[in-house]
Amino acid sequence: MEPVAVVYHEGISGYDFGPGHPFRSDRFPKFMSLLETHGFLNDPRVSVLEPEPAGDELLELIHPESYIREVENRSGHYIPLSGDTPLSPSIVEAARLIVGGSVLAGELVATGAAEIGFGVGGGLHHAGRRYGGGFCVFNDVAVCAQSLIERHGLERVLILDSDVHAGNGTMDIFYEDSRILFVSVHQNPLTIYPGTGFIEQIGEGKGAGFTVNVPLPPGAGDRCMALFLEEVFKPLACEFKPQAIIRNGGTDPHFMDGLGSLILTFQGLWTIGKAASQAAEEAGCGVVDLCCSGYNPATVAEGWLSLLTGAMGEENPSVELAPPPISSEAVLKETERIIGDVKRHLREYWEFR
Numbered sequence: 001m002e003p004v005a006v007v008y009h010e011g012i013s014g015y016d017f018g019p020g021h022p023f024r025s026d027r028f029p030k031f032m033s034l035l036e037t038h039g040f041l042n043d044p045r046v047s048v049l050e051p052e053p054a055g056d057e058l059l060e061l062i063h064p065e066s067y068i069r070e071v072e073n074r075s076g077h078y079i080p081l082s083g084d085t086p087l088s089p090s091i092v093e094a095a096r097l098i099v100g101g102s103v104l105a106g107e108l109v110a111t112g113a114a115e116i117g118f119g120v121g122g123g124l125h126h127a128g129r130r131y132g133g134g135f136c137v138f139n140d141v142a143v144c145a146q147s148l149i150e151r152h153g154l155e156r157v158l159i160l161d162s163d164v165h166a167g168n169g170t171m172d173i174f175y176e177d178s179r180i181l182f183v184s185v186h187q188n189p190l191t192i193y194p195g196t197g198f199i200e201q202i203g204e205g206k207g208a209g210f211t212v213n214v215p216l217p218p219g220a221g222d223r224c225m226a227l228f229l230e231e232v233f234k235p236l237a238c239e240f241k242p243q244a245i246i247r248n249g250g251t252d253p254h255f256m257d258g259l260g261s262l263i264l265t266f267q268g269l270w271t272i273g274k275a276a277s278q279a280a281e282e283a284g285c286g287v288v289d290l291c292c293s294g295y296n297p298a299t300v301a302e303g304w305l306s307l308l309t310g311a312m313g314e315e316n317p318s319v320e321l322a323p324p325p326i327s328s329e330a331v332l333k334e335t336e337r338i339i340g341d342v343k344r345h346l347r348e349y350w351e352f353r
């Protein structure tokens with residue numbers, strides 16, 4: 001096992017959208033107590049660090065000042081950012097802490113202080129430079145990546161977004177940037193929020209070929225994910241030679257999650273964490289791992305732990321609460337077709353060896 005830094009601040013509990021909203025903040029302390037239950041907090045190889053809230057200077061690596069002011073102004077008057085994303089002063093304060101946490105996780109990995117920097121609450125990938133929504137106020141994934149480039153001199157950062165929803169905000173932000181290879185595997189956006197993240201969206205200008213969208217059909221499970229990891233993610237990581245890998249996305253691809261229609265198991269989530277850390281090991285770099293999503297309170301923390309233990313190469317202690325369904329042959333065939341299509345769209349940029 002590699003040295004792991006878990007970046008956590010109790011203050012992120014302010015990132016709570018209220019009763020009836022699928023994003024409640026009890027997920028954060030629940031995850032920390034699950035780590036404790038399984039002995040990870042007493043493990044000498046695991047440290048827990050507290051981040052500082054991100055100031056404007058850090059946010060401005062990605063977000064223009066006008067957007068930050070708009071968020072602050074709205075939050076003071078409790079005016080939502082979008083239909084699904086309420087704002088309040090405590091939500092914005094917690095959002096700044098989450099960004100600070102993801103940046104710290106990145107810093108620890110970039111300086112070699114940790115092999116795995118696990119940012120609890122990170123992965124707010126639906127926020128673009130000038131917009132928020134989809135429960136995301138500031139894009140901590142993008143701020144983390146940009147900070148690795150601008151403040152630590154990295155030239156190649158790979159982002160693996162394995163959330164059930166496509167990472168539209170992160171995609172938009174880096175669409176013309178060849179320093180960030182953005183790979184998003186998600187449920188077909190014709191069938192789920194945010195309605196974008198299609199195979200044809202491969203980046204533009206200098207960034208052409210550096211955005212990779214792999215939209216899986218509803219009903220895709222562990223075997224489909226394995227196919228993506230083997231045929232798309234691993235070869236790309238091998239060719240790109242990242243100096244850091246940021247993996248984001250929580251439990252929402254799990255079969256018991258209410259917001260998505262993918263049917264991954266905890267073991268399937270584990271394989272994603274494992275693939276990210278294996279690719280990092282081959283490239284000689286570390287992994288920043290960011291988890292916030294998951295909309296079944298009974299599985300969210302266990303799913304994050306699956307991703308983390310996968311990255312650590314530790315046995316996964318999470319136990320399914322129901323027998324997992326299995327992808328149909330038709331869904332597997334469709335996934336093979338999609339992966340072939342992804343490679344065809346990118347063949348002038350990558351060899352996929």
Ligand SMILES: [Zn+2]
Nearest residue numbers: 163165252293
């Ligand atoms: Zn999601």
